[in-house]
Structure formats: structure tokens, C-alpha cells
Amino acid sequence: MRSIQKWMPVELVMADSLLVVDRLKSYIYTRYGVVRAVNDVSFELAEGDTLGIVGESGSGKSMTCMSILGLLPQPFGKMVAGRIRFRNEDLHTQSSRQMQQIRGKEIGMVFQDPMTSLNPFLTVGTQLTEGYVVHQQVAKQEAWQHAIDMLDKVGIPEAEKRMLSYPHELSGGMRQRVMIAIALMCSPALLIADEPTSALDVTIQAQILELLKSLQRQMKMSIILITHDLGIVAATCKQVIVMYAGRVMEAGSVDDIFYRPKHPYTIGLLQSVPSLEADREKPLQPIDGNPPDLMADIQGCPFHPRCAYGDAACLQEFPQQRTATTGHSFYCCKDVE
Ligand SMILES: Nc1ncnc2c1ncn2[C@@H]1O[C@H](COP(=O)(O)OP(=O)(O)OP(=O)(O)O)[C@@H](O)[C@H]1O
Numbered sequence: 001m002r003s004i005q006k007w008m009p010v011e012l013v014m015a016d017s018l019l020v021v022d023r024l025k026s027y028i029y030t031r032y033g034v035v036r037a038v039n040d041v042s043f044e045l046a047e048g049d050t051l052g053i054v055g056e057s058g059s060g061k062s063m064t065c066m067s068i069l070g071l072l073p074q075p076f077g078k079m080v081a082g083r084i085r086f087r088n089e090d091l092h093t094q095s096s097r098q099m100q101q102i103r104g105k106e107i108g109m110v111f112q113d114p115m116t117s118l119n120p121f122l123t124v125g126t127q128l129t130e131g132y133v134v135h136q137q138v139a140k141q142e143a144w145q146h147a148i149d150m151l152d153k154v155g156i157p158e159a160e161k162r163m164l165s166y167p168h169e170l171s172g173g174m175r176q177r178v179m180i181a182i183a184l185m186c187s188p189a190l191l192i193a194d195e196p197t198s199a200l201d202v203t204i205q206a207q208i209l210e211l212l213k214s215l216q217r218q219m220k221m222s223i224i225l226i227t228h229d230l231g232i233v234a235a236t237c238k239q240v241i242v243m244y245a246g247r248v249m250e251a252g253s254v255d256d257i258f259y260r261p262k263h264p265y266t267i268g269l270l271q272s273v274p275s276l277e278a279d280r281e282k283p284l285q286p287i288d289g290n291p292p293d294l295m296a297d298i299q300g301c302p303f304h305p306r307c308a309y310g311d312a313a314c315l316q317e318f319p320q321q322r323t324a325t326t327g328h329s330f331y332c333c334k335d336v337e
């Protein structure tokens, strides 16, 4: 703990933090310019908790998680500043071999697109067992049985038979379940699920989320859930961070974010989705305009061009962090209710 406090603001360090991300910056160096995909992002996740990351497309949700996993697009993606501590280890200083060990074994990942993440040429059984054999150093037969149990756990009928199927022989919901089973094979301490249900219809979506929750209870995992869907966050997460233009705009408990939002962007997001029963009659209000180009040099608050409360003061510098209540912070210089 002492070594964390060397570089962490004391209030950010929780005794039971599994993951601490501190002032993370990850850039992508393209031929057209530098994309500031993750720009000074900090958060932490306690053991057994679920953290939701929300924000419009291109806000840096996936790149934040790819930074944690050491999987930024190569050779142009680079973590340029900050620290990522997982179980008190600094992930950035791990060798690629050590990171391979951590990925899959200690941190499981469900990628955004199950069709491109599964290998179309390998059976489900092979894809489930290959990492497990390496990480756990067990015989193939043992891995095969464990994989059948895992498919069973994620609700795939006739699991034994499905081990011999190829991804194209499965429905979207089944492929998503297979991805989750692969991520959970080694009982990771942390599961990062990037839009795990976005391609699915609502019923399957609900089943997958229930499944994640029950597996989390059984396996005592922590989860980072990335989603556009605020309803999913409300039903699943304990903590939430709201991202915009590669930055955290607001962070707090689910109740803070849904019932006491402080940042105009969070307020805009909440007004743009269908809400509670009582509000059904209220018309939805989309946020006008588009997120900024992350290659541009953004002065001040990146939400300014779309913000109804913005003025010249907001263009001076990126707003300082402000605390609403313990654990609830936001980056806006105005008091907006
Ligand atoms: N391989 C890449 N090369 C260049 N820029 C990239 C690459 N991948 C992502 N980016 C850029 O990085 C920024 C953050 O992208 P990221 O994928 O993290 O967004 P996101 O919040 O996950 O969006 P979505 O909800 O659409 O998945 C975006 O501006 C995106 O265009």
C-alpha cells in the first residue's frame, strides 16, 4: 500500500482496491495526427464490485480497457502517462510474457464483437481449452471437461456437442455466451466486458446480464462493464464513470449518477434515453451536435460546443475536479441542477 501512495492521491486509494487506474493517458499515433483516445483517466475498482463505463461512441471506453490489458492497437497505440495497478502490481512494467499470463488467467475479457473475436476456423472446444491448458498447466482432457462445465454454466444446451461446433454454427446469443465462457475459464479476479450484449435482442440481453451477475456472485469477481445502455448500468453496476472525449466527466455510485447528476453531459445522456415509468410521457431530448475530433487540440472543456450552460470561462482550461459528496466527483466549473 505504501508504494501506491507514492503516486496516488491518498483519497483515491481504497484498501480493498483490486484495480487502480491513475491519470492514464493513451494515444494513438496515426499518419494524420495523434488521437488522444484516453486523456487523464483515473478510477478504481474494489474486489467483487461492478463498475460501469458509459459514454457516446468514440469517448475512449474501449481504449481505456485495452490499456489495462496491454492490448492497444499496435504499433501505433501507446500508453504515454499514468499508472495501472492490478493486485498491487504495476501492469505497465510487466513484460509481454507476464501480461499474457495475466490476460485470460487473472483478467478475463469479453470483446466488443463476438464474431470477429472468435476464430472461425477453430471449434468452440479448442478455443475454450487452449488458454486454460497453458495457464493452468493441466492435461487436455481435464481442460475439455472444465470447458463443458463452463458452457453448461453459461447456459449453452448440449454443451458436450457444442464443443465440436464452429462459431458460424451458433446463434449470436450463443456466441456471446461462448465468449463469456472463454473469459471465465480460469476464474479471473476481474472480468472486462465491452458491450457484451449490444448485438443481442432484449430477452437474450437480460439473460446474459443475469448470468454475469450470478457468475460474479459464485466466483467473487469484479467486473468492468462497458455499455451505451444506461438501463443496463442501472440494473447491473455499483459504480459508474461517464466518459467523454477520452476523459472522465463524472464518477459516482449508480444513485449519484442517476438521481443526483452534476455534469451537463451526464444530465444530457439521462435525458436522451427512455426513463422511468412516471416519465414515459416526457419527450426524449437528444444531445445536439457531435463529440469532438480527438486529434484536434481541444482548449478547455471538450463538451463546451454542445453545452447549454457553457460560457467563455469554460474555454480557459479543462475544469478542475469537484467533489459533490464522498465518492461522487465531476469536472465542470458551473453549478447545474
Ligand atoms: N485503431 C485505431 N486507430 C486510430 N484511432 C482509433 C483506433 N481505435 C480507436 N481509435 C480512436 O480512439 C478514440 C476512442 O475510441 P474507443 O474505441 O475507445 O471508443 P469507445 O468509447 O469504445 O467507442 P464505441 O462506443 O464506439 O465502442 C476514438 O476517437 C477512436 O476513433
Ligand code: SF4
Pocket (backbone or CB within 6 Å): 263, 264, 265, 301, 302, 303, 304, 305, 307, 308, 309, 310, 311, 314, 319, 331, 332, 333, 334
Ligand atoms: S465546464 Fe462549462 S461547457 Fe463544460 S460542461 Fe460545465 S458548463 Fe458545460
Ligand SMILES: [Mg+2]
Pocket (backbone or CB within 6 Å): 061, 062, 063, 112, 194
Ligand atoms: Mg468501444
